[in-house]
Amino acid sequence: MTPLLQVQGIRKTYGSFVGCTDVSFDLYPGEVMGIVGESGSGKSTLLNCLAGHLPPDQGEVVFDTLADGPVDTVTMSEPERRMLSRTDWAFVHQHARDGLRMSVSAGGNIGERLMAVGDRHYGNIRERAIDWLGRVEIKEDRVDDRPSAFSGGMQQRLQIARNLVTGPRLVFMDEPTGGLDVSVQARLLDLLRGLVREMGLSAIIVTHDLAVVRLLADRLMVMKDGHVVETGLTDQVLDDPQHAYTQLLVSSVLQV
């Protein structure tokens, strides 16, 4: 099986400060990988490099495209990369307002992605928008409301609908449940798990919440000071951590 994403030696520095360095891994179709680490460990820098939002200083991010097979997205032309990020990729931001157009209706937010890949029939677009609102548990009669009238949890679900409507194969998520209260968080996790299984998505999820990765991720990567200190199966890394930092991280979790 060809990996969906092959990451080789990614390095990103901000002046003399190392954001992340020497990161390599393969992600296979249908796999969900979690990246954990404390604030400033480089996990968001890495995610942005992978998703093409930041140019890495070194390294390759090879994506298995449907049309041409494996292609390095770092050296790809900007229009090609933009097309990829509208079709095969999706990016769920921590703050829903970064991923939504706040002054456009909920239906319009979902429809925009569809129009970007060539859909033009208004009836079809609206129908699919309503279908996706239902899937993320937003009532149909809210389709013409702006996201600014939605609660934080609804905005986050709308962002997910907007991202998944074009049937991406790889989803990048930056703290998708951060800032949500626990009941909304549980609902979102349940929703994400269902979508990952139904659509056979691969996903890379950055979070500092170990409970979230235990439920969502198959594999785990632990980062500290820009370096990957440990990788492995999620339950193995959490139950039998090998590296000193991971042991500290796991033993620092508060028990409810």
Add this chain to the structure above:
Amino acid sequence: MIELNNVSKSFTLHNQGSAVIPVMEGASLKVAVGECVGLVGASGAGKSTLMRLIYGNYLAASGQILIGDVDVAQAEPREILELRRNTLGYVSQFLRVVPRVPTLDVVAEPLLAVGEDQGVARDKAASLLAQLNIPERLWSLSPTTFSGGEQQRVNIARGFAYEYPAMLLDEPTASLDAKNRATVLGLINAAKARGAAIIGIFHDEAAREEVCDRFLDVTGFSPQVAA
């Protein structure tokens, strides 16, 4: 089906003065198709540790853990995930689920994971829950609020939903009444009859005698304490 060769395990506690605690040495065993082996030994002797090593939940320090032709001690995460999906089942002592997911879906999930049709998976789940005396009015609720015994039975139903060729059972009959215990033992015997290789931990002696073909004392795998 399951074969362990010279497996050892130690924990290194980096944050407690890098203390190294050896917990297992030279563990070897073989379980054939259709056979049930009971692990025995005092509490703390390493029965659950051995189970977790076999499931890939703990990382073996050395040795071979073969399930079919996959060596769990060396395999990539995705190979272990595939193994857990298709070959190796594990009924732990505790149920761990996503909040808010209905009991029926929790039990059906292992079947859905191997691509079984939703209707078939739910029917199978419903029949197992009924066998284990979980009242139907609870099926649409999340098991997080159930009593200990009910959670244990949901966990067993989930473990037996898909017919794994190899199974690990950690105290499946603990905290069950006589009737449910008999049902669980029936499920284990049925699994053996269809050819599953099983390793189990049973503190309940009567249950142990009823399903196990032989016993293995894990005390022999404890590292000798240096004088």
